[in-house]
Amino acid sequence: xxxxxxxxxxxxxxxxxxxxxxxxxxxxxxxxxxxxxxxxxxxxxxxxxxxxxxxxxxxxxxxxxxxxxxxxxxxxxxxxxxxxxxxxxxxxxxxxxxxxxxxxxxxxxxxxxxxx
Amino acid sequence: xxxxxxxxxxxxxxxxxxxxxxxxxxxxxxxxxxxxxxxxxxxxxxxxxxxxxxxxxxxxxxxxxxxxxxxxxxxxxxxxxxxxxxxxxxxxxxxxxxxxxxxxxxxxxxxx
Numbered sequence: 001x002x003x004x005x006x007x008x009x010x011x012x013x014x015x016x017x018x019x020x021x022x023x024x025x026x027x028x029x030x031x032x033x034x035x036x037x038x039x040x041x042x043x044x045x046x047x048x049x050x051x052x053x054x055x056x057x058x059x060x061x062x063x064x065x066x067x068x069x070x071x072x073x074x075x076x077x078x079x080x081x082x083x084x085x086x087x088x089x090x091x092x093x094x095x096x097x098x099x100x101x102x103x104x105x106x107x108x109x110x111x112x113x114x115x116x
Numbered sequence: 117x118x119x120x121x122x123x124x125x126x127x128x129x130x131x132x133x134x135x136x137x138x139x140x141x142x143x144x145x146x147x148x149x150x151x152x153x154x155x156x157x158x159x160x161x162x163x164x165x166x167x168x169x170x171x172x173x174x175x176x177x178x179x180x181x182x183x184x185x186x187x188x189x190x191x192x193x194x195x196x197x198x199x200x201x202x203x204x205x206x207x208x209x210x211x212x213x214x215x216x217x218x219x220x221x222x223x224x225x226x227x228x
Contacts (some may be wrong), residue, residue: 042204043159043218070169090158104149107158
């Protein structure tokens, strides 16, 4: 099984629908992240969580919300999806802490979302 | 705004040749990392270089870091068709809370 599992892998939905993308990890990492990838723009950080009680906005959080249900689970919601949220979404984890390599990311395989 | 900017945007070479990708960034960093992404899949960490290091090797990969020029390069030697992928640099900048900021990536195509 993958260290970081995202579901669903592909989803097509309509404008205005609520969508949840789920992420679970077996790495035992404290830190979890949601990124969005658009062609030519690299990855942009949506939300991140450094532990279960810690949720922080990234650079593009508008229109998104998250829930950290447990150390191993971090879900991303689009309350009312719009077409410009069509993108490839990645969940990632990192160990955290002060040692070198603490913020090396382990990525899931991605969730491709299409909003019509 | 993106911290890292890769150059070139795309690179096409023959198998066996070396591939060099460059990354420039704007502010002081703790470390810089390189990741690879095969088409439509998750990114995979390749190598991390700390701000006090100038060069690092891992197999066929060689990474350099010049903090005075705020730039890094990734060299892949003796490239293989399996190296075809997108390559991203990511910076851990001071004052950014230990989070990574990714550049737009370089698309590498290795022709066999």
